Structure formats: C-alpha cells, structure tokens
Amino acid sequence: MAVALLAVIPLVYVATYTVIIGPAELWDLVVRPRVLELLRNTVTLAVATMAATAVLGIGLAFVVERTDLPARRLWHGLLVAPLAVPAFVNGYAWVSLDRSINGFGGAWLVVTLSYYPLVYLPAVASLRGLDPALEEASWSLGHTRWQAFTRVVLPQLRPALLGGTLLVGLHLLAEFGALSLLRFPTFTTAIYDQYASTFNGSAATAMAAVLVMLCLFLLLAELRLRGTRHYARVGHGAARVSEPVALRGLRWPVVALVGGLVVLALGVPTYALLHWLVVGTSTEFPLGELLSAMGSTVVLATVGALATTLAAVPVAWLAVRYRGRLTTLVERSTYVANALPGIVVGLSLVVASLRLVPVLYQTAILLVVAYAILFLPRAVVSVRAGLEQAPVVLDHVAQSLGTGPLETARRVTLPLIAPSLGAGAALVFLAISTELTATLMLSPIGTRTLATEFWSASSELRYGAAAPYALLLVLISVPATVLLMRQERLHP
C-alpha cells in the first residue's frame, strides 16, 4: 500500500495543484499562444511518430519473421540493436553531424529511428507465437494470402501493436534530451526550460498538468481499444513454424530497404560516436572525470535498482496471490506512474520535498525515490512473471510436508523467483543509468553521472567531449537490450 501511495505522489501533486490555483488562473496559464503551440507540436509529433513506428514495426516484423529474407537472424539482431542507443545519444549523433537536422522533420526522423523497436519486438513475438493453422484455416475458407493477413494475422497482432505504439507515445511525451538537442519544443522540454531558467512553479506545473492529461488519455485509449477480448491459443501442443512467404523479385529491394533503415538507425550513431571519439580524444580525454561519473552512475543505479525491486515484491505478491479489486487498484496505480514523464515526477518531488520534508531536498534519497516511482512497473512486471512460476499449490505441498511459512519461502518461493528478481533489478539498473531528466532535476549538487555529463557537454556543443560519455552509456545499455529480447521470447 505504501508503495502505491508513493507511486501516486506525482499525480496527487498535479491534481492538488490544479485545485489550489483554481480553474480561472489555470485557464489563463494554459490558454496562451505559447502553450497552444507546444500542444500542437507535442500532439503532431506523437501522432506522426506512433504512425511511423507502427508501420515500420509491423512491416519489419513480417519481413523478418514470415519471408525468405536472407540472413533473417542477423537482421533481427541489427533491427533490435537501436534499443541500446538512448534517444538523446541518437539525437546528438544526427545534430552533431549536420546542424540542419532539427525542427519537426529532424525530431520525427530521430525519435522514429529510436523507438520503432518498441513495436517491432512485440510484433515479432506475436508472429512467432501465432499458430500457422489459423492462416491455413483462413485460406481453406477461400481467403487470399493478403486477405488472410488483414483479416486473421493483423487482428492477432493488435495487442502487440497497441501496446507497442502506446509505449512509443509515452516515451515520446517524456522525451527531453533528444528533442531539446534537435530544438523541437514540446511540453517536456518547455517544462524543463521554465523550471531551469525561472523556477516558475506555476507555469511549469500548469504545463505538467496538460502533459499528464495527455499521458492518461493515451493509457485510457489503449485500455478502451484493447477491450476485454482474449487472444488465447485454443488447444494444446506446440505451434508449427509457418512456411515463409517467397519474396522472389522483391527480395533485393526489400534487403536494400531493411539495410537502409539499419544504416540510419544504427550506422549513423555509430559513425558519429566514433568520429567524435577520434576528434575529441585528440584534444582531451578526462579519464578521472569519466571514472568518477561512471562510479556515481553505478552507485545510484545499484541502490535504485535494489530499492525498486524490493518495493515491487509486495505489489506483485498482492497482485498474483490475492486477486481482488483493491489489489488490482494497487497494481494499476503503479502503472499510472509509468505513464508519467520523468520531468513530472522530478518536478513534483522537488515541490513535495520542499513543502513537506525540506531535509530531503537535494539528497540522493530523493533521487532514488524518483527512480523507484519511474521504474517500479518494469520491476513489477518481472517479479510478477516470476511469482506466476511459483503457484500457490507448491506452498500447499510444502506445508503438507511439514514446513512452516518462513521455511517455505526460503526453500520454495525464493529459489523459484530469484532469477526474475535478478532480471527485474538488472532492467531497472540499466534504465536508471541512462535516465536523464529526473537526474538533472534532482541529483544533489556536485553529483555527476554519465547522463548528466554527456548532457552538459553536448548541450554546450562540445561534441568531442560528450563522445566518451555517450559511448559508455551505449555500452551500459547493451545488456538491457539483450535482457529485453530474452523477455520477449519468454513472455510474448
């Protein structure tokens, strides 16, 4: 319960704030030409990116999973790899190579290239889990291949498509670094500017309220669209692998298309990083600062990961073992926090700590709390999956064999959920180490992490100095990407 309460602090903050300042003043703060422009920017970019990633994600998934594309496994690896490049590093890569990449077009290009794997991965997993007998049944009912795809396969991909594009939308609403570098103002970047330049709480919070509304709207839309339909496989036994579609004459054009995308999404950042690494290290290579930034990143991420995973255990436990209205509410409330951008969490914790517990302001404790709020859902998902592997019947068997509750936990439950606890902690660790917005707002004065150091160098256009930090950020993200791929395979 306490965990859920913590998780809704940002929501409560935004809600009470809007009530306190009253609708009239809020209206004045929101309905300004500047805010309306931000709203237009944010919504058009979100819609355009969600559409582009949906088309790319489904198309690539189909090409890789269901056609006779040469070297499909290699392409799969290359197409997932951009996940390891944080969006702000990608933005840095493009803008540092060509200043003219900016505004709507540049932002659209960069975020699409960064986020399409979020649709691609679940789509691949769904296609792989789909029983080819469904398509065969459709053909036998007189459908063409194309009809079978649109009427049978596509509806089955709906959960993956909806979940993936929702994630893209939420990431985009929260995106700060890349958009700020590409000089495309959205709510998130504007809130940060407002906060950093004037500490103007009212204006920043009013915009945060609008941003939260957008996030909640996305969540609700997904819930409504997903509905209560189930997409279970009927019947038992392993699904066969389907016969790949022959590309014939389209083969090489398709290879060129997929290859071109990989060059844009992976080649450009790699080239930019190497280029600036060579240019940058010839002028300066601050080993000491690099190491200290690495050190504080690792410490913060470790503490944050442990705290978040510990907080996730009771939430997941309640959700799995005591299903009911209240426990579902507790679990869902932590998911709402997932929809809240780091900027809102950061802002609300700054204000809440200043008002209620000033001692905590500017401490690492507050930063760890922010991490826990932001990344709790990832840990809950992992721990939950682990607990599903430890059904209550095993506890009953252990009890009937004479072991008490504590001994049962030690000898049965813990060994069973340990791998997923580890996976959850690792995921959170890696998410924290590349987190930028909340870290910028909340980290104690003097604390430098890889992300904040990279940010201060690249926002001052010192591209060479930023490169080593970016490289370390990418390297640190690689294991997260591998883990995510594994999870997709295990829990499609």
Added chain:
Amino acid sequence: MSALTVTGVSKAFGETLAVDDVSLHVPHGSLTAVLGPSGCGKTTLLRLIAGFLAPDAGTIAFDDRVVAGAGRPVPPQDRRVGYVPQEGALFPHLDVAANIGFGLPRGERAAGARIDEMLDLVELPRTFRGRAPHELSGGQQQRVALARALAPRPTVVLLDEPFSSLDASLRESTGRAVARALRAAQATGLLVTHDQSEALSLSDQVAVLRDGRLIQAGSPADVYLAPHDPELARFVGGATSLPGRAGQGTAATCALGSVTLTHPSSADDLVLVIRPDQVVLDPAGVEARVDEVSFYGHDAAIRLTVAGAALVARVPGPSAPAAGDRVRVGVRGTVHAYPAPVRD
C-alpha cells in the same frame, strides 16, 4: 497411519454451500475414493482435511486426534498429511531426490536410504534420483509426487484428481501403480476423482458427493449394484431409468415387459433403473429400434428406442447390430426400483 474421521463438516463460500454436513470414516490403511462431478465440493472437502481451509462446522480427526473443529485448527504443516495435487506440482527447481526428500528431516535427507525406498515403492528406477521434473513423463511425475507425499510417513494421504491430466492409457497403469504403492505403505488414502471407473477400480470404499452432500458411501460393488437413487445409478453405472408399475411381490412391468425387482416395493408407480449390461439381445424379448451403435471392439454400446423410451445396452462386439436394425431385447437379472416422484 491412522483412520480418518470427518463428522458433520460444512463449508460455505459466500452464499454457496460447498460442503454440506458431510460425515465420512476412512478406516486405517484403506483407500476411499470421493466421487462426484466437477463443482460438487470434493476438492473443498480435501482441502479442509489438509488444513488449507477451516470448516464452518463439524470436526475432522485423525484417529482420536481432532485437527479441526475443536478450538484453533491445527495448521497444515503440523497435520502430517501427504498431499498429491493435480499434475503433481513437483518443485521445478529441485531434482527427483530433493523433491522426495523435501519433507524429511535433514539427516534422513542426506542419508538417502528413505529416498531409494520410496523410488522402489512407486516402481521407479533409482537412477531417476538426479533427474529434473521436466525430464519426466506425466505419469512419472505423479509417482514422484506420491513418493514425496509418502516419504515423511504421513498419517493420511490426500490425492486430488492425480490422474486427470494423464492420457487414457497412462491413466490406468499409473492409477494401478499408485494404488499398489499406497497398499504396500499401508497408507490411509483419500482419492478425489470425477472418473467413476477410476473410483470403482482403485478404491476400497466409494463416497459419492453431489452438491456438497454425501449421497452414498460404500464398497464399489454396493455403489454400483445398489445405488441410492436413480441419479446416482445414471452417474455411476450409466444406467437408464424407465417408468414402471409394481405387481405382486417382486414382480413389475415396464416397456421391456415384466421384470423382477431386487426388493418388493411399497409404491405402485416406480422408476426402474436398468444398467446397460443387463439389457441383452433376446429373441423372446420386446421389439426395439437401434438408433446408434458405438463399436469398441470387445463390446459395443447401442442406443435403442423401445416403445417410445430410450435405452442403452452393452452387447458383445461381434454380435452388435447396425443402426436402423430392428432387434428384440430382454432384461437379465433383478432390477432396482425407486418410488416415482409424485406429480401434482
């Protein structure tokens, strides 16, 4: 091992009474099958005995030690019941030996003699000790689950539909092996099942549960040959019921002509239950139309219409008629009769 005595036990979930005033005695070293359709409360009864649930009323005793119904219920870990759930539920992170030894004290677990003894008892080779649960077939998993339950020498062993997830051929052989192991261990056992042939063939006593109430408890032959009511006859023996009229003494008449009753009846209007094995092809019998034939090889089930009433007969395979044939049938042996329900 001890005898199990359940006295007047009830358990409700909200408005529904899952177990309603059930009393049952399982003698020392015998196996009782609790038989009933799904949702009849049999699994709830088993969970009450294991201690995962506490009864609303009534007592549960192992010999004269009351474990529920007198003061605080004894928690499951102190009841010393062996529990074999559906699909075995072996601990997936432990190998066969560690699973079997789970409930043993540390020293005995390390010595391992008891584990070998248990593997012998359930007729698995000792080389299985190091196998992981996923390397075993469904039937082998069930045997390990039984060995695990028996290893700490429990007072009572509870088996919750242990064979329902196995396919038909494996179900029968595993069932027989489990019953053999239980007898060899002189265990007091309670087997919950919805499969009437499993209940009749494996157990010493069959207790039939319907809507939470105990309908009849007796030897398999009793339950099959002298069912408590027509519904039970249909459930256990696949019997057909026909309306009939009582005559002098044990004589009665129905669509199949005159039959002999097991006991004289006091009522005039009767419901007669006729088991498929009692209906025989008989040139001197009444005429019937064959609607459907299910051929099994050694025998065949044929569905007949006799004077407007539907009837099932089991005849030897080679003499089975074809659908649409006209045959003559009669009744062999005595017939159970129940007073017909009064209509207004």
